[in-house]
Amino acid sequence: xxxxxxxxxxxxxxxxxxxxxxxxxxxxxxxxxxxxxxxxxxxxxxxxxxxxxxxxxxxxxxxxxxxxxxxxxxxxxxxxxxxxxxxxxxxxxxxxxxxxxxxxxxxxxxxxxxxxxxxxxxxxxxxxxxxxxxxxxxxxxxxxxxxxxxxxxxxxxxxxxxxxxxxxxxxxxxxxxxxxxxxxxxxxxxxxxxxxxxxxxxxxxxxxxxxxxxxxx
Amino acid sequence: xxxxxxxxxxxxxxxxxxxxxxxxxxxxxxxxxxxxxxxxxxxxxxxxxxxxxxxxxxxxxxxxxxxxxxxxxxxxxxxxxxxxxxxxxxxxxxxxxxxxxxxxxxxxxxxxxxxxxxxxxxxxxxxxxxxxxxxxxxxxxxxxxxxxxxxxxxxxxxxxxxxxxxxxxxxxxxxxxxxxxxxxxxxxxxxxxxxxxxxxxxxxxxxxxxxxxxxxxxxxxxxxxxxxxxxxxxxxxxxxxxxxxxxxxxxxxxxxxxxxxxxxxxxxxxxxxxxxxxxxxxxxxxxxxxxxxxxxxxxxxx
Numbered sequence: 001x002x003x004x005x006x007x008x009x010x011x012x013x014x015x016x017x018x019x020x021x022x023x024x025x026x027x028x029x030x031x032x033x034x035x036x037x038x039x040x041x042x043x044x045x046x047x048x049x050x051x052x053x054x055x056x057x058x059x060x061x062x063x064x065x066x067x068x069x070x071x072x073x074x075x076x077x078x079x080x081x082x083x084x085x086x087x088x089x090x091x092x093x094x095x096x097x098x099x100x101x102x103x104x105x106x107x108x109x110x111x112x113x114x115x116x117x118x119x120x121x122x123x124x125x126x127x128x129x130x131x132x133x134x135x136x137x138x139x140x141x142x143x144x145x146x147x148x149x150x151x152x153x154x155x156x157x158x159x160x161x162x163x164x165x166x167x168x169x170x171x172x173x174x175x176x177x178x179x180x181x182x183x184x185x186x187x188x189x190x191x192x193x194x195x196x197x198x199x200x201x202x203x204x205x206x207x208x209x210x211x212x213x214x215x216x217x
Numbered sequence: 218x219x220x221x222x223x224x225x226x227x228x229x230x231x232x233x234x235x236x237x238x239x240x241x242x243x244x245x246x247x248x249x250x251x252x253x254x255x256x257x258x259x260x261x262x263x264x265x266x267x268x269x270x271x272x273x274x275x276x277x278x279x280x281x282x283x284x285x286x287x288x289x290x291x292x293x294x295x296x297x298x299x300x301x302x303x304x305x306x307x308x309x310x311x312x313x314x315x316x317x318x319x320x321x322x323x324x325x326x327x328x329x330x331x332x333x334x335x336x337x338x339x340x341x342x343x344x345x346x347x348x349x350x351x352x353x354x355x356x357x358x359x360x361x362x363x364x365x366x367x368x369x370x371x372x373x374x375x376x377x378x379x380x381x382x383x384x385x386x387x388x389x390x391x392x393x394x395x396x397x398x399x400x401x402x403x404x405x406x407x408x409x410x411x412x413x414x415x416x417x418x419x420x421x422x423x424x425x426x427x428x429x430x431x432x433x434x435x436x437x438x439x440x441x442x443x444x445x446x447x448x449x450x451x452x453x454x455x456x457x458x459x460x461x462x463x464x465x466x467x468x469x470x471x472x473x474x475x476x477x478x479x480x481x482x483x484x485x486x487x488x489x490x491x492x493x494x495x496x497x498x499x500x501x502x503x504x505x506x507x508x509x510x511x512x513x514x515x516x517x518x519x
Binding site for chain 2: 051072076077083093105106150
């Protein structure tokens with residue numbers, strides 16, 4: 001599903017974020033990405049979503065090489081991915097329902113069909129009763145769950161989550177990890193970055209440990 | 218196909234909502250575009266009207282020949298015969314002085330003045346319709362007729378029409394230059410409006426790109442906005458001209474009555490009106506397109 005081969009990422013200015021990364025994630029796998037902040041976790045996720053391009057080496061997602069991906073094909077690759085951001089990236093000019101609706105609008109779904117899907121997604125993350133609320137009125141945990149609802153409403157085959165439990169207390173992060181586990185059970189490939197050791201102990205799954213941009217054995 | 222149509226309908230609804238969301242700004246923008254467009258289009262309308270008047274008055278060029286006073290009936294018959302045989306003349310019309318006076322009485326509302334005359338001051342006249350209609354040949358014929366005896370005054374009636382045509386050509390060019398400059402202004406106005414919109418919607422554009430929006434999807438609402446704004450601007454220009462013509466015609470009616478004419482200014486033809494709306498919508502779209510291509514690539518998710 002996701003394949004890295006000798007990937008290097010160097011930012012302008014000389015900072016080397018990733019060094020010689022090679023790994024593979026199979027379809028339906030649930031993988032944790034660990035390491036301290038600055039270890040390169042976010043960069044790695046950005047490479048998969050083609051937000052950044054590798055300096056050298058190859059990143060292949062669903063059979064497509066990110067480096068040689070044409071601009072026109074990029075949106076269609078991203079529609080297979082559910083992205084969950086640490087800073088949520090919610091839009092505050094519309095309510096929760098419309099935020100989750102956005103990916104379906106982009107794909108051109110019929111309005112009634114998408115309304116059903118949006119409610120299903122909100123239900124899944126336990127926000128069905130908050131659909132009219134503006135995201136700014138939601139708590140940090142609710143905002144994170146809303147971001148998850150938006151990521152899954154399009155039924156992506158791969159979910160990428162960047163520190164989804166970063167700013168949350170244990171109770172909330174447990175809830176969110178349970179949501180992820182339910183996706184794992186229906187066959188979604190998951191890559192979750194975290195620096196929370198307790199999560200790793202609670203949940204089964206392979207862990208990729210990053211340190212200074214290199215994969216630890 | 219179906220989902221594409223739905224998307225377009227959604228975008229149009231969204232565009233109208235956005236226009237209504239900032240009513241004052243939208244209204245001012247549309248008004249500015251309308252006024253800018255109404256200047257050249259108004260000029261065009263006036264030119265069309267003057268041109269119509271000129272064609273109505275001087276449809277075919279004719280030469281009026283006024284005979285010297287005291288020309289006898291036999292002489293008139295002889296001249297009439299000679300004129301009819303002239304190769305450059307198609308046909309002629311004789312206007313006796315009594316008839317001319319009657320016509321004057323009827324047509325210009327000068328009945329009082331004419332009635333006060335003790336004797337008829339008008340000469341007998343021929344109206345000559347030439348075969349050739351181009352200016353040099355007409356002038357040649359006029360000069361020929363001037364050399365005839367008993368012809369007091371020979372007047373080529375189309376001369377002023379030619380001059381008017383030249384003035385109209387000049388006017389058309391002026392309107393065209395004005396139109397080109399103000400079209401550019403319209404594009405610039407839309408360009409700037411869209412630029413501001415893009416800047417305020419930075420977050421939305423970034424998120425949309427992250428969750429798989431194509432460039433076309435992101436561009437579409439802005440293009441529609443430019444299109445609708447241009448269209449409404451064009452409609453405003455049409456209304457401005459319509460109101461101006463109503464006002465002008467109201468005042469013109471009095472003036473025209475004095476000249477015993479029922480001349481009034483006409484608005485754009487339906488075809489021209491559609492062309493105006495289409496053109497203004499296109500310019501709005503163009504301004505938006507230029508703005509979007511200029512600014513959208515600068516917003517990339519980080």
